Amino acid sequence: MPEINERMVCESSELVEREHGIRFALPELGEHVTGFVIRYKGSVHAYINRCAHLAVELDWNEGDFFNMDKNYLICATHGAHYQPDTGYCVMGPCKGRSLQPVQAIERDNKILINLESLKNVRNQ
Numbered sequence: 001m002p003e004i005n006e007r008m009v010c011e012s013s014e015l016v017e018r019e020h021g022i023r024f025a026l027p028e029l030g031e032h033v034t035g036f037v038i039r040y041k042g043s044v045h046a047y048i049n050r051c052a053h054l055a056v057e058l059d060w061n062e063g064d065f066f067n068m069d070k071n072y073l074i075c076a077t078h079g080a081h082y083q084p085d086t087g088y089c090v091m092g093p094c095k096g097r098s099l100q101p102v103q104a105i106e107r108d109n110k111i112l113i114n115l116e117s118l119k120n121v122r123n124q
């Protein structure tokens with residue numbers, strides 16, 4: 001069961017290692033703001049779905065966050081590459097900046113986000 005400050009975003013089985021990410025709405029941050037969660041090296045990682053370069057979503061094709069080699073998250077607009085486990089941009093126009101993290105946990109075969117962690121999100 002989610003705690004009061006948590007929200008379930010998907011079942012654990014839906015989140016496959018380095019495959020499609022799962023998007024979720026974040027109405028707390030605005031009408032059209034979304035986040036996404038991916039699985040990388042077995043762990044779940046969630047971020048605000050907003051490039052560190054410009055305020056656009058990373059995935060042109062819904063849920064497509066990984067590059068071809070499945071070793072970086074990529075922004076489809078201008079190709080920024082981010083480390084999947086830290087959100088740090090290693091290549092592209094926003095090199096040295098980072099995606100904004102959302103705390104995610106896996107419990108009882110469900111992926112949950114911690115709504116408290118949204119308080120730290122900056123507006124761009």
Ligand code: FES
Pocket residue numbers: 051052053054055056075076077078079080092093094
């Ligand atoms: S908008 Fe993402 S790299 Fe430019």
